[in-house]
Amino acid sequence: MPSDTRQFVRYTFYKLDPQWRRLPPDTKGRDRAELVSVVDEMADQMLVRPYTLMGTRGDADFMLWTVSESLDALQGLSTGIMSTGLGHYLNVPHSFLAMTRKSIYVDKHQHAGQEGRRLAIRPRGSKYLFVYPFVKSRDWYLQPLERRQEMMNTHIAIGHKFPSVKINTSYSFGLDDQEFVVSFETDSPGDFLDLVMALRETEGSKYTVRDTPIFTCTSMEMLQVLESLGD
Numbered sequence: 001m002p003s004d005t006r007q008f009v010r011y012t013f014y015k016l017d018p019q020w021r022r023l024p025p026d027t028k029g030r031d032r033a034e035l036v037s038v039v040d041e042m043a044d045q046m047l048v049r050p051y052t053l054m055g056t057r058g059d060a061d062f063m064l065w066t067v068s069e070s071l072d073a074l075q076g077l078s079t080g081i082m083s084t085g086l087g088h089y090l091n092v093p094h095s096f097l098a099m100t101r102k103s104i105y106v107d108k109h110q111h112a113g114q115e116g117r118r119l120a121i122r123p124r125g126s127k128y129l130f131v132y133p134f135v136k137s138r139d140w141y142l143q144p145l146e147r148r149q150e151m152m153n154t155h156i157a158i159g160h161k162f163p164s165v166k167i168n169t170s171y172s173f174g175l176d177d178q179e180f181v182v183s184f185e186t187d188s189p190g191d192f193l194d195l196v197m198a199l200r201e202t203e204g205s206k207y208t209v210r211d212t213p214i215f216t217c218t219s220m221e222m223l224q225v226l227e228s229l230g231d
Contacts, residue, residue, distance in 0.1 A: 006100050006119050008071050009170040011131050011181060012078065013053070013060035013094040013215065016229050020089035025231070031086035032226045038080040039064070039222045046073050047121065051129055051217035052228040059093050062225045063217050065129065065183070067121045086226070094213065096133050098170030098181040104145075105152040124166045125219075126185035130192055132214040133178035140207035151204035158202065162195045164188050178210070189216070 020028065039048055046068035053060045068074055074097075081087045100119045140148065159167065165186045172178045186192050199205060220228065 005069050007067050007069055007121060008074055009098045009100065009121060009168075009181065010066045010074050011063060011094075011096045011183070011215075012066065012092060013063045015059060015091045015093050016061045017089040017091070020086065021230055027085070028231065031084065032223060034084045035081060035086045035226060036222045038084060039077070042073070042077045042080065046070075046077070047123070048077070049123060049129075050220060050222045050225045052220050052225045053215060053217055054228045054230075056216040056218070059213075060215065061229055063131070063215065065123075065131075065217075094215075096131075096172070096178065096181045097176045098172040098178075099175065101171050103169065105149055105156070121168055121170075123168075124185045126166070126187050127219050128186055128189055128192075129183055129217040129219065130186075130189075130214065131181070131183045131217060132211055133172070133176075134180040134182055134208070135178050135210040137207045137209050140204075151202065154202050155199065155204050158198050159195065161198070162191050164191045165195055 020031070023031075039050070042048060046066055049065040051063045051065065053062055064077075066074055066077060082090065100121060102119065159165070165184050165188075168183045168185070170181050172181055184192055184195075
């Protein structure tokens, strides 16, 4: 995808109706294969990353991280999934839509692979992904840009102390209920926990209105994700 083209980003969380587990094994096998086929077909047109949430959340069982230059493609994937046999047993308790854009705060923080200057999402491929919507107070936006930059300098400097954690920031202004959706890739959940604790002590954190719900997601192939739902 061209690097100068903005992308739509969606994190879609699915919850399985337990009735599906009571179906005959051969029916469940066909349902899994059908849904995998739909995802594989759309993966030729867009970025699709599947994750399981079994064992980490009670209100969602798996998540698809999807990225595309076309909103129609995201809608097409959702329609395709819900049209499958397994899709008839799925609900969507959470869904976050956003777009990429260049951050206004990173010009003074140049480093290799800098996320804030890119318009294209480039997943690292880590085992874990932590996702949450984010809303700042109106007072934040009324602060002079210089003052916001000063607070963000501290925020960014703390982030650099945790190189094992990669942030993906996307923007939801006018598109969805939140202002941002952030996701963090890492192979070390403990590093992410320590990062979040450190950020709580920054001055900029007092302008946070909401940064929940938070989802702990584990990367798997689509078939593995569906097998993790149980029999």
